[in-house]
Amino acid sequence: MIKPNGVMKIEEIIHNEPPRLLIVYDKGQEEITRVVADVLGHTYSVAGSWDIAKGWLDEVVVGLQNDLITEPESLRKLDRTIITTHCIDSQDLRDEHLTSFCDYEYLYTHRTPIRRDLARYLSFILGQIKPHEDLKRKQRTTLLSTTFPDIRGALPNLDILSVGADSVELRVDLLRDPATDGEFSSVPGLKYVGEQVMLLRQRTELPIIFTTRCTRENGRFPMDDPALFYQYLRKAIQWGCEYIDVELWLPEPIRRQLATEKGNSKIISAWHDFSGQFKWTSPDAHRLYKEGAVYGDIVKMIALVNNMEDNYELEYFRSTLQSTPSNPPFSGLNMGTVGQLSRTLNKVFTPITHPLLPLIAAPGQLSAAEINSMLHFMGQMPRLDMYAIGHVRSNGLGTFFEKCLNELSQPHQLTTVDTLPHGSIEPFLHRQQFGGAYINPPLPVETAPYLPTLTEAASAIGQVDTIAVRSTNSGKALVADNVTWKGVRATLTRDFVPSAYAGRTALVLGNSEPQAAAAIYALASLDIGSVYTIGFGVRSHLGVDTQQLQGLDDLKRLEHPFVIISALPAEKSHLVSPILKHYSNAQGKPTNRSGKIFVDLSNGIKGKGDSVSVASSLGWASNGIADVNAWTIVETLRLLIGENVPWDFVRLVGGRNLYT
């Protein structure tokens, strides 16, 4: 579907009614209501009683102290999404009875900044980000099985552990809760598990898979009480885990109940067989898949095998499922060393380990690098030539891409090209082994008529920064894309939910349209209301109404913008400071809804006059080019080599130069 202006896919635009939330908080923790409202880009009101809270129909965010709720059952009648919140630093005031009548539970600590975590949490539970849909589009996906008794052991290395992972699995059954770990069979308490989820999510942008593996399937959760599984998995939904692993042996009513209560979380139906007798050719295989598919958004089936033939039979079984596109994705594996072949051929949520993990979660598990090496040796990942073109050597970008290829044992060869022969990249595109290119600065579309098929973003923005290779039924196809706008969008939505921008005003400064086009396109994808520009006019269709401001008077008449983006070159970026100051003074204060967001796309003049520092000191949520570039690099790697590299890893390993 195309927007009326023919520019942007509807699915990329957020159209949301304002949410209606009730934030329940512990005594003394009223502040959390303000933070939630701010992340949503709305105002809030705190109610002094339950009756008052009930009566406020038009408020977007209402806060209510939990001890004012005398009849938790009545929460059910409220037409609002109810989030109970707890700061784990202070006295534990969690009331499980009350929580059971809430939709969600958000845990936080004052020891770590929570905005990024809260923005992701709210975006997910309100359905504004859809990680499962994103992952379904990827050719291969992986899950990192963490096997730590306490997730804090993983946190210092998490950025490195999760290079190449698309999701991270919390093996709840392997956690050792100091409070309950007297006996081997004891399960970790909910309080401990909740905090582990909180700690993990604060440190990773990856979707979390919450797994309570039972004793019969190589885990530690006792099987005598299925209700225990329900209790934990229901909490995982309330904590906003993107996936819950629901074992197929659990009684049908429990699986059904979880499916009705799952909200935006997805269910991985899981079945493991350790008997060594299972046959993929047996009628049982289809029966088990079908049973899993009833409530599973993904169906996982894993068997311990003894023969190479079992791998061939699994591949045949997989091919029969793939012929019906409406089937939920199938993750099928054989365990044991013999089964490792299937771990390389499976494409959906292949579990991976890492040498830094304390133990492997199942026999035969491989790391992402091992899987890539095996794929290469089997001829499934041929070595290709990739290019980093332009300003990539001096800023270390080329070296960084190489590091990622090595870390993941990707066989491709990266060549850095500072100056193009005859000024054109065309000769590279025709090479037999061409595997993709990253181009910095981006290539204006009108100067390169030889470019392959343009994505909608590249053609609207008029610039190409990435050329990726896609395999098709008839061979391979090249696609010319623009990734920079995704970097800007990811930066804008790091501390705010996407709908915070809907209908709002943005001010964009620049010298010329091409400098600012990707940023405007990113704003349009967030359904921004109007974009005012200073220093340039917009002639292309970027998916949003724009208006150029001509002078100071125009500027003064403009309402306080929700977001300001400067696309001015570094030497002029100081010009934005007076504008920031103008809006920060008394008359320019934001009116009804919050939001003071500033993004500087220039290389940034450090020290005096640095507009990012000026904006921060004036209370704006400010981001410089380092943030935007790191997100852009994450998106580029996804596109070029199909691998997920965490943003924090880019910031950590990339070095300072990478961002200029």
Ligand SMILES: O=C1C[C@@](O)(C(=O)O)C[C@@H](O)[C@@H]1O
């Ligand atoms: O279900 C699976 C797959 C797995 O058992 C494996 O075989 O790699 C590892 C588990 O942690 C995960 O939950």
